[in-house]
Amino acid sequence: MARVISIPHNLFILPDLISHCHYPLRQNPHCYAVSRASDQWLFDMMRLAEPEIRGHAHIDMDTGALAAVCYPNADAFHLQVCSDFLNWLFIMDDWMEYNAVDLQRTRESCIFALRDPINFDTEQLGAKMCKSFFSRLRETAGPGCTERFIHASELFFAAVAKQVDDRTKGNMYDLESYVALRQNLSAVKIGFPLIEFVAQIDLPDEVVSHPVVMALQDATNDHTIWSNDIFSYNMEQSRGDVHWHNMVAVLMHERGLDLQGAIDYAGQMCKNAIQHFESSRANLPSWGEEVDKQVAIYVEGMQNCMVGPLHWQSNSARYFGKDVHVVKRDRIVKLIPKRPTM
Template identity: 75%
Template sequence: MFPTVTHTTTPDCEPSQFILPDLVNDCHYPLRQNPHCHAVSRASDQWLVDVAQLVEPEIRGYIDMDIGAFVATCYPDADAFHLQVCSDFTAWLFIIDDWMEYGVVDVQGVRESCNFAFRDPINFDTEQLGAKMCKLFFSRFRETAGPGCTERFIHGGELFFAAVAKQVDDHPKGHIYDLESYIALRRDLSAMKICFPLIQCVARIDLPDEVLSHPVVMALEDAINDHVAWSNDILSYNKEQSYGDAHLENIVAVLMNERGLDLQGAMDYAGQMCKDAIQRFDSNRARLPSWEEEVDRQVAIYVEGMQNWMVGSLHWHFNSARYAIKQDRVVKLLPKKHL
């Protein structure tokens, strides 16, 4: 499953910089942008002001992320209505994840209130801001999502909150994950298990359980999930290590600890893991079984949607102010912050 180790030495002193893997050139899928990008971006920014009740300077960081551009590349074929749902959901996800990570909200409390909002977004009433945001985007999601798609979205949300709760509980203990347990946790932390049914909702399809439980389809989802999560870890490592958080929730630090790699070796190793995830996606796509004609058509749409998510997410990371990545891929390590 894992690539061959190429760097096994640990330097006597801390490195001052590292070179990012060439993730963009390794990901060979075409990048497309939704034509509704500009309008949805403006509406998404206003949503943060009106609904999330964010003000300066906090709101500036989220606006500079350009969430509208993010969803426009991940969902290039969505109509304006569905693209707005995706944008509002993604804004909520970034905000609620930050609030939980930095202790702004109680994880268990927001988990319970958001789950209630998912189950009954029309009638459930709450003063919890994160759950209020859930009600607004999820009530629109349910207007067009099929029953299977809706239930899988809710289940993906439950897995995400459970993983965050575990992460927050592990953090003060200084727990260091082994590679296998980290991969399992990261697949829930990535929130891709919420995004997979969103891909179907946008395309107005609702694949049957017998399709989504097929080993090849599940392997495709794992490959996309891994690539999105690991590339995010690679590109966010510098910021995380400056806060001292990378040892808990980053594939690079996990590899350094478990494989005895130096920083550059772990970066290279993680980059190869991303390449391997692409190869897994391609090989499993070629092995897809055939169902009936209409189901096969919908499966093809779903698989292309996963592909769009992989390439769209990757390119957004390189362009987003949240990650501040230089195009030459040479990254100078940020100094540690004293909190």
């Protein structure tokens, strides 16, 4: 008979996500220099913030390292735009989620900055940051790539607004509604135009909107967000956030699973996403030699956007604190005690 292993209630075991994701991990050679430059950019921007806003900055997150594994072929200029964008994204997500800024004003200001970064001016810090990196992005990005970046950003802001509203009203998500929200809340879709940007290509709209290419995007998005929900669960449960944005908690509620069962289920969802990616890749049509070369770059970029964040998160103190190296070795996570409510 198979031996049944009892898992204590105060810990869980991570799925072996890295072994399941077989794509090669590559790091951009400009990583260190760009990381320092991007952190300096963030520090200079944050000097403009009010003290209570400044306290929400996470300069030690090393988003430059994340950009470096997502966009390993970028030159230094393009990599820093990506790193600055990621710094902005993490800061904006925290500010809006925890009501450190006026959500509606921030959302409108950032969209205006994206639509007209040259002429638009504002004192709103998030929009100033947005204008800074997006003005540089527009220098080399093609029109299709630029418009796709703006559209994905609009979807992200709309999803954040809905999440904040749901939290305020105490609305809970079932599996279907959570999946629909998380697809845009993750901001992974904003990263797809950056693949074109760093490669200095501009795919035709009919290619990006083709059902097979969209299936590849969906699979990439799914793998990235479900693995993130697994990695971030402990941090989020400790502060009482999981019911509003974590698949593990949704699965426990919706499917009646215990914590380890939900973690394992989410891990299987990550494996399914990779299988979906590969089956979609096998069905890619041809658009001619030149476009096919660009599509191959785009597909490889999506691979990088799956495997890169996976390794970055497994090495990140953001999710596992000082125990990050032990967790990476053993895959055993001890639950952080919940913070007392005021």
